[in-house]
Amino acid sequence: MIPHTVPHVLRIGPARLTAGLDHCRRLDLPAHRTLHGEPVPRDLDTLIAQVDEVDLRGRGGAAFPFARKLRAVAEASGSRERVVLVNAAEGEPASAKDAMLLIRTPHLVLDGALLAAEALRAKEVVVATAEGEVGEASIAAAVAERRAANIAGASESRISIRVVGVPERFITGEGGALVRGVNGLEAVPPGRKRRASESGVDGLPTLLSNAETFAQLAILAELGAAGYAEVGTEREPGTLLFSVAGSAVVEAPSGTPLADVLDLCEAEIGDGVLVGGYHGAWLSAATAVATELSREGLRLAGGSLGAGIVVPLGESTCPIGEAARVAAYLAAQSSGQCGPCRLGLPELARTLRALTEGSGSTDSVRRAVRAIERRGACFHPDGTARFVLSALDAFDTDIALHLEHGSCGRPIRGVLPLPEAEEEPEYRLDVDWTRCEGHGLCAHLLPEFVDLDAYGFPSFRAVPAWMAKEARRAVEMCPALALRLARTDGTPAPASPLRLVGSGVT
Incomplete structure (x- = not known):
């Protein structure tokens, strides 16, 4: 599987996660094995000790210690089955690093996931990624390459690998939302915090981390702790992947000056730089120039490493x-x-x-x-x-x-990457006034879209598509059955399934 277009890759220092990508659009299994060899399985204690030695952290945003996740899954499971879940959903529009890994070097991600699965004696590796995108096709092709080559061996063959496409939305990558999506439910946060290490995929203890984390684990296993720590800072060894300006992925040692990465990408700082993504923080131009790219360096600057996103604003747009x-x-x-x-x-x-x-x-x-x-x-x-x-x-x-x-005199040029706007339907609530008795429940359920007059009767504002679910709930709960939901273009709104209590019908 050779994709027509691939994310652009640059680097400062040695090529690790991006090794071989100067010459190949995508590393198939033979090319991957030539560069990285075949990983040697480790028992859980050995793997945890190696991860602890370099303080490997999750690269999806929270920077949670990976060794603690491994221990939590092992301790929560007892004799039960376990699952490894690779979070490659990457819903942030400004991020491209996980998609780059899936598209260009997918076997590195799979090697890391299988190392963790072998150590945990997990039954399955699940790779969750944006459905319908090139990354999903590439990682699925990588799984097929391994099966066709029959190189897994007895231990790896007992670990099945499954690729699951989930909707590409910003919140889909949140841990609880991703687990729900993989389990066939709506990919939204569950509301109550539930650790994946206790109950994740299929209700089993699940090791959940993002694609770069597993790729880093594979590199750590290949180089050993001492080799891994030859670059980077003493407290944060290794390299990092950065999505820069939504167009290039840069691999650089931890501690690299932010200015060096921007110079490599010929990117202008201008009024400031966004670091960490759309849940991250802005750095002023003066702060950005003096900032090092590491967890500690960005913390001191008032930002965070987050998902490794760097977007310089430039000077031509309204900040x-x-x-x-x-x-x-x-x-x-x-x-x-x-x-x-x-x-x-x-x-x-x-x-x-x-x-x-x-x-x-x-x-x-x-x-x-x-x-x-x-x-x-x-x-x-x-x-x-x-x-x-x-x-x-x-x-x-x-x-x-x-x-x-009233203005700074500059247009808004759309420098910050956002997905192309899709025309979403807008809805309205209609009322049958012969039925309405002014209970006011609709205003209680949808206070932002329903106003009550002095007599308790409602008036309505247009309802955006993302609130249609709540509007349907108001329709279903109206005591007088006086409400209905319709699109503002006049077409009927799709109905939601109602469970008829006691009838057995849905």
């Missing part, structure tokens, strides 16, 4: 306008399951947009942030709040121009 675009996108990407997402994120996006128009205030934005922080069913509200607050700090000069003149 606060770019931030407002992303805030609106993040509000629409929520699952709409809790108040901070349903009510708070749209309000936060509105206050930031008002600021770009010169009619708002930073105080109103900060009030909207306080209404959602530490109150969500998942980290999405907190991550969005972090992104917005850092924009207020990094772009204070630009904001002052907007408040004084």
Whole structure:
């Protein structure tokens, strides 16, 4: 399987995760084995000791110690079966590193996942990725290559490998949402925190980490702890993958100056640099120039490594306008399951947009942030709040121009990558006034879209597509059966299944 187009790869220092990609669009199994050899299985204690020695952390955003995940799965499972789940969903529009690994060097990811599965005596490796994309086809082809070559051997052959496509949405990569998607449910956060190490795929103890983490594990097994630590910093050895400006993937040793990576990509800092992704933080130009790319270096700068995303803003676009675009996108990407997402994120996006128009205030934005922080069913509200607050700090000069003149004089060029806008249907709630008795339940269920008059009767505002599920709930629960949901273009809304209690019919 040779893809027509592949993510562009650059590097500073030695090629590890990107070895061989100067000459090959994609490393098939023979090419991969020539470069990396065949990994030697380790028992669990040996693997944990090696991972601990280099302090390998998850590369999906939370930087959780990988050794602790291994121990948690081993201790939670007892004699039960276990599963290894590779998170390659990568819902962030500005990220390309996991897609690069799946498309160009998929066997490195599989080697790492199988090493962990062998050590844990897991029954299955599941690779979850965006459905219908090139990465899904490439990793599925890699699995087929291994089966066809019959190189697995007795130990590896007992570990099945399954590729699962999940919807490409921002929240799909959240751990709980991904597990739900793999289990055949809607890929949204479950609301209550449940550790995958205790109950994940099929309810089994599951080792969940992202694609780069497993690729790093394969490199660690290949080089050994001492070889792995030959580059990088003393506390954070090894190399890192960075998605730069949404167009290139750069491999660089931990501790590399951010300025060196931007120079390599011929990227202009301009008004600032976003690090860590859309749940990350903005660095001012002065801070970015002096920042090293490591967990510690970015923490000292006020940012985070996150998912390894670096987006320089340049000087030709409106900084606060770019931030407002992303805030609106993040509000629409929520699952709409809790108040901070349903009510708070749209309000936060509105206050930031008002600021770009010169009619708002930073105080109103900060009030909207306080209404959602530490109150969500998942980290999405907190991550969005972090992104917005850092924009207020990094772009204070630009904001002052907007408040004084209504604009900074620059257009919003769309520098921050976002998916192409899909025209989503808009819905409306219609009411049969001969039935409506003014119970007010619809306003309680949909307070952001339903107003009650002085007599308790409702009036309605248009309902966006991402809130259609909640609107259907209001229709189903109306005591007088007076509501129905329709599209604003006049076509009927798709019905949701109702369970008729006691009838056995759905």
